[in-house]
Amino acid sequence: MKATDIIGKKVLVIGSGLSGVGSVRLLHQVGAVPILLEENTKVTEEDIRKKLHEEDRDTTQIIIGNIEDSVLDELSLTVPSPAVPLDAPTVMRIKEKNIPIWSEIELAYNFSKGKLVAITGTNGKTTTTTLVGDIMKAHFADTYVVGNIGVSYAENALKMTDDSVTTGEISSFQLEAVDNFHANVSAILNITPDHLNRHHTMECYASMKENVTNRQTKDDTCVLNYDNEYTRDFGNRCPAKVIFFSTKERLSDGFFLDGNEIFMSTAGNATRIMDIHDMNLVGLCNVENVMAAIAISLSMGVPLATILNVVRNFKAVEHRIEFVATKKGVDYYNDSKGTNPDAAIQGIRAMNRPTILIGGGYDKGSEYDEWIENFGGKVKLLVLIGQTKEKIAECAKKHGFTDYCFKDSFEEALKFCTESANEGDAVLLSPACASWDMFPNYETRGKKFKEYVNAL
Structure with missing residues (x-):
C-alpha cells in the first residue's frame, strides 16, 4: 500500500494517546479522513477532543467503546496506537476484513523525509536515543527526536525535509506493523525477557525487535550488542552492515571496553576513544549505551571530536539511575x-x-x-x-x-x-x-x- 492511497479515504486510528493524537493530525494534513476510536468507555468525547490539536477538534469523528461493522467496511487503513495489541478483538475483526494495518511509525515514515536513526532494545533505549539526539543536534542543522521517548513521530513527519536527521526510540509495540519503514542506521541494544504478556514468547518478542532492520540493506548500518546472546546471533543474519559493541570481549572489529577505556577496533587495530570516568553517567549499562551512541553517530558521519564533546557533557536521563x-x-x-x-x-x-x-x-x-x-x-x-x-x-x-x-x-x-x-x-x-x-x-x-x- 502506498501513502497516496489514503488521500480522501477513511482511516481508523485506535487510541487517543500521544500516538493517536499525532496520527490524527498527520492524516488531516495529508487529506485523509481520520476516525478516532477510543475503546475506554470511562473517557468522554469532550475529554478526547480537548487532547486533539485545535485544527482537528471539530473535524474528527470520534467513537467510544465498540465500533460497528458498517464503519469498518468503509476503511482503507487502520493505525492502532502502540498500547493496542494486534491480537485485540477489534484488530482481529479488522484483519478478518483484510484492512491494512500500519503502526504510527509506519504511517509517519511514509510521509517523512531525510535520514532516520532507529534505536530499539529491551533496556537503554531512552538514554541512547537522547544522547544520539543531542549528538545529531550538535552536528546537523535540522534534527528531530521522536518515538517512544514521548514525542509523536507522526505529528512531526511533515515538518521534515531532505536535510532532516531524525532519531527515533522505537519499541517492540511500534514495530509490530511496519512495511516501508527503513532506517539508515538502526540499533538493537539488547534483548532480554520483557512484555511477554503482550508478545507471549521470547521468539516473537525478539522478532519484533529485529523488525527495526526492516528494508535495510548492506548500504545501511545496524549496531548490535555482542554480549547479548540474541543480538549476537542476529548479527549473522542481519540484512545491514553490522557494528558490534562489547563490555566483555576485546573485538577485532567494533567497540569494546578494556579496563576503564573505550576502544574502537578495525581489522584488529584498536584505537583508544575515551576514559569512562570522563562521563557523567554511571553503571556498565551506560557504558554500553555510550558505545552504541558513538557507533551510531560515526555511522551517520558525525566527527568523533563532536561526539565525545557531547558524551562528556551528557547527564543521566530522568528516571534512569x-x-x-x-x-x-x-x-x-x-x-x-x-x-x-x-x-x-x-x-x-x-x-x-x-x-x-x-x-x-x-x-x-x-x-x-x-x-x-x-x-x-x-x-x-x-x-x-x-x-x-x-x-x-x-x-x-x-x-x-x-x-x-x-x-x-x-x-x-x-x-x-x-x-x-x-x-x-x-x-x-x-x-x-x-x-x-x-x-x-x-x-x-x-x-x-x-x-x-x-x-x-
Whole structure:
C-alpha cells in the first residue's frame, strides 16, 4: 500500500494517546479522513477532543467503546496506537476484513523525509536515543527526536525535509506493523525477557525487535550488542552492515571496553576513544549505551571530536539511575524506568554501597531469579509493593534472600525506607516491574519518589 492511497479515504486510528493524537493530525494534513476510536468507555468525547490539536477538534469523528461493522467496511487503513495489541478483538475483526494495518511509525515514515536513526532494545533505549539526539543536534542543522521517548513521530513527519536527521526510540509495540519503514542506521541494544504478556514468547518478542532492520540493506548500518546472546546471533543474519559493541570481549572489529577505556577496533587495530570516568553517567549499562551512541553517530558521519564533546557533557536521563539527593548521609536514586528485571539489574550494579531497594509493581509475566541473584551482598533490604510483591518474595526465598518486607502503598514504602536507612546507605527505586497497577506510567512513579526525597 502506498501513502497516496489514503488521500480522501477513511482511516481508523485506535487510541487517543500521544500516538493517536499525532496520527490524527498527520492524516488531516495529508487529506485523509481520520476516525478516532477510543475503546475506554470511562473517557468522554469532550475529554478526547480537548487532547486533539485545535485544527482537528471539530473535524474528527470520534467513537467510544465498540465500533460497528458498517464503519469498518468503509476503511482503507487502520493505525492502532502502540498500547493496542494486534491480537485485540477489534484488530482481529479488522484483519478478518483484510484492512491494512500500519503502526504510527509506519504511517509517519511514509510521509517523512531525510535520514532516520532507529534505536530499539529491551533496556537503554531512552538514554541512547537522547544522547544520539543531542549528538545529531550538535552536528546537523535540522534534527528531530521522536518515538517512544514521548514525542509523536507522526505529528512531526511533515515538518521534515531532505536535510532532516531524525532519531527515533522505537519499541517492540511500534514495530509490530511496519512495511516501508527503513532506517539508515538502526540499533538493537539488547534483548532480554520483557512484555511477554503482550508478545507471549521470547521468539516473537525478539522478532519484533529485529523488525527495526526492516528494508535495510548492506548500504545501511545496524549496531548490535555482542554480549547479548540474541543480538549476537542476529548479527549473522542481519540484512545491514553490522557494528558490534562489547563490555566483555576485546573485538577485532567494533567497540569494546578494556579496563576503564573505550576502544574502537578495525581489522584488529584498536584505537583508544575515551576514559569512562570522563562521563557523567554511571553503571556498565551506560557504558554500553555510550558505545552504541558513538557507533551510531560515526555511522551517520558525525566527527568523533563532536561526539565525545557531547558524551562528556551528557547527564543521566530522568528516571534512569538518576541521582536525586543526599539526605542525612543517604544517597537516593530514581530508577523508575527499571521496569523489567534486566533493567533493574543494571540499577543494582551501579550501586557501590549498602542499598535499600524498592521493588514490585504490575506483573508483565517476568521471572525475577536473575535479578535477585544480582543482589550480591549490596541489597540489605528489599521493600516490596504492588501486584508482584508476593511473587517476588517467593522467588527471593528460593534464592535464600529473606531480608524483605511488604508495604501496602508507595508512600508507606518510601517512609519505611527513609526510617530504615543509615548514613552511608543508598535508597534505590528500581522496581523490575511496570507501574500500571499503582501509577499511569513510570514517569509519574519516579516523580513521586523525587518529590518525597526532595521534601525530606
